[in-house]
Amino acid sequence: MIVDSAIKVHRVLGPGLLESADEQCLAHELHARGVGVRRQVSLPIEFDGLRLDAGYRLDLVVADAVIVEVKAVEALARLHEAQILTYLKPSGFRLGYLMNFNSLQLRHGLRRFIR
Template sequence: MAEPSERGPPRRQERQEPSAAADAVARQIVDASLKVHKALGPGLLESVYEACLRHELTLRGLSVRRQVPQPLEYEGLQLDAGYRLDLLVEDLVIVEVKAVEALTRLHKAQLITYLKLSGLRLGLLINFNVVLLKDGVRRLLG
């Protein structure tokens, strides 16, 4: 007979919370995103929001890299599969910028994969194509 601990579905591995520094950076990113969205509103291209958000974060004194290559390693084989992080802020937080009708599980899976590949803990998925930006922001842990 199976032990009680062996019954039921396997438990998910608990994710560690990101550092206080990463959380502080994430708050700055959300605040900057709100400012950009208030100025521009929905309906523009992702590249426009990405450039404006990068500019706003840079004005706030944060280090921001745009379209950062993310290589993939498989059993010692290094692949440049063309993956790019939209924004990497302070080398702590990945930001994926979207301008879509609705965020999907695929968008979330993309960011989770980038977190896993990069070894970073915190990512923000931000959809600017919404009336209220708070409805388009998702905080994800890797």
Template sequence: MHNEHDGTESVSPEVNQIGRAVMDAAFAAHRELGPGLLESVYEHCLAQDLVRAGLQVDRQVAVPVTYRDERIDAGFRLDLLVERQVVVEIKSIDALASIHTAQLLTYLRFSQVRLGYLINFNTGRLRDGFRRLVL
């Protein structure tokens, strides 16, 4: 079972700082680009801004699933993995649904990362498409 939190509890100050950098970069990208673009555009721009901020960013990171001691490449790919400590899942859709939250929680569990952001850039106000999850 997981504990899902929207606050800053349960992760280190260092991880929270990385999370704040992700949030700042996402809001800046949304201000400049606006809604309506492809997810890949937002992914590229967000990754570029985070790298410029001095953070290590890996894109489209494969995450294997382990089932009964067998490693399975099920095609899971993290959009962004920042400093190997924060998962960022990017969407550009009409509205986030519970399945998107479940997807991010699955990514967190299998990647053994505790903090994740689900960001839907296809909104008038980015805060309406922003979810922070702690596993």
């Protein structure tokens, strides 16, 4: 459902939009399909007994189970992969998608991660 929704958004809008626009359109499409989605979810970090708001934000949390990190970059880098892997640990979620909407075909900018 998540990937299918992302493909629809990409087919209609194409590459070249800002990440925020792609994110908002994907959230809208998921919501239209009856899927629960939250945008820009704060992710606190726990360290040495402290709960810190370190400014981390998850682009989308889908069905309270999956993180979707939206990008609009020339190419995905290892840093982007490290980012979503880092988010999976403290969030407690097991599944995450990294989606680069700036790809000519979304399938070339799509990565799936399982913790």
